[in-house]
Amino acid sequence: MSVLIEASDLQAHYITQSYGVQRTVKAVDGISLQIKEGEILSIAGESGCGKSTLLKTLLGSVEPPLRIIAGNIQYNFSQQKFDLSSTSADNLREIRWSLISYIPQGSMQVLNPVRKIVDTFHDFISTHKKINKNATKKLAQDYLNQLGLSSDIMNVYPHQLSGGMRQRVTIALATVLSPKLVFADEPTTALDVLVQRGVVQLLKEIQQREGNTLVLVSHDMGVHANLADRIAILYAGKLVEIGDAKSVFKKPKHPYTQYLIESLPRLGDRSERISIPGRPPALDQPPTGCRFHPRCPHVQDKCKEEVPPLIAMGNGQKVACFLAEDQI
Ligand SMILES: Nc1ncnc2c1ncn2[C@@H]1O[C@H](COP(=O)(O)OP(=O)(O)OP(=O)(O)O)[C@@H](O)[C@H]1O
Ligand SMILES: [Mg+2]
Known part of the structure; x- marks a missing residue:
């Protein structure tokens, strides 16, 4: 698989001023x-x-x-290769919609409440393609049908749809122009478990059909x-x-990953799940050394002082933990 995005040593900070501090x-x-193609x-x-x-950093x-x-x-991209930092905002905007699509967190509110779904599709498609209203309607209708969604929903307002359906429509809108790369931020949160499954299935189907790259x-x-090829x-x-x-799911190496996986409910297993003690730190004053050390059951002195580097374990798995170093 060829590498679609190569990100190195990213640092992105929120810098705020309050009372001069x-x-x-x-x-x-x-x-x-x-991020690999496909x-x-x-x-x-957490x-x-x-x-x-x-995600925002990767997207610019x-x-x-x-x-x-x-x-x-x-x-x-096979169509275009570029370095994000030296790409102009205009260029980026263009690329963002022709090649990259982004479903932001909380995107249930992306759909305009006072416009029917059909009009939202028209607004979206016509900003990126020279196309008349009948053609956008046809394009949207065909696409919704391909995804197994009734095109009747075109004629309703977002508030008339269930949360799950609104999220499916948002996903359809974000993928209708066949972007090569889709970023989706918490697309299933705020939905109940059964509905979540349908939304996950839809994302998977789109990715399989289009062969595009999905960062979820x-x-x-x-x-x-249920979904991942690789997990970070x-x-x-x-x-x-x-x-x-x-x-990673079979043999998580980092104690934090182990906790995340152990806290997953398992089918037919009614025993209480282990939850992770403590909370992630505030990021203006993170702990020294390994940031997980105050919560880690295997903490050693070294972990409090030194930052563990991300090291390759051989099978493509990489882990930043001194403990794992001993297992190579
Ligand atoms: N506008 C902001 N100003 C200052 N700090 C921020 C701002 N937005 C986010 N942060 C901080 O940056 C850190 C990372 O936030 P981010 O939203 O990327 O986390 P997340 O993993 O997406 O969380 P969630 O699962 O809740 O969406 C947090 O400590 C958060 O408090
Ligand atoms: Mg978030």
Whole structure:
């Protein structure tokens, strides 16, 4: 699989001023990763670990108080290769819709409440393509039908749809122009479990049909277990583990990943799930050394002082833990 995005040593901070005091939240702190063409890459971690910030950084969708402090992002679409930092805002806007689509967190509100679905599709498609209203209607209708969604929904307002249906429509809208790369931030959150499954299935179907690349952010490991080809685990602004999803779920190497997986409910198992003690740290004053050390059951002195580097374990799995180093 060829590498679609090569991101190295990304640093993205929220820099705010309050009563003359500057506060720097290091939400993305030295993350390097690759996104491969045609894969589903899942990004996991508890709330506040920097998942959404990482997506925004990868997309170049960065507004104050967020600032990219350092790092490099290289995009390698077969149609276009470019370095994000040296691409103009206009160019980026164009690329963003023809090649890249982004479903932001909380996107249930993306649909305009005072416009019928058909008009929202028209607004969206016509900003990116020279096309008349009948043609956009036909395009949207055909696409919704392909996805198994009734085209009757074109004639209703968003509030007339259920939450799950609204989210499906949002996904359809984001993918109707066949983007090569789709970023989806928590697309299933706020939906009940059964509805979530349908939405996950829809994302998977689109990805399989189009062969595009999907980067999916969720704090829900169950969603990742069903969907991911590879999974990246973030903790407190750092990448702590990444690898093939099957290997990571089978043999998680980082104690944080182990906790995340152990806290997953299992079919037929009614015993109480282990929840992770404590909470992720505030990112303006993260712990020294390994950021997970105050919560880690295996903590050693070294972990409190030194930052563990991300090291390759051989099977494509990489992990940032001194403990794992001994297992190579
Ligand atoms: N506008 C902002 N100003 C200052 N700090 C921010 C801002 N937005 C986010 N942060 C902080 O940046 C860190 C990472 O936030 P981010 O939203 O990326 O996390 P997340 O993993 O997406 O969380 P969630 O699962 O809740 O969506 C958090 O500590 C958060 O408090
Ligand atoms: Mg988020």
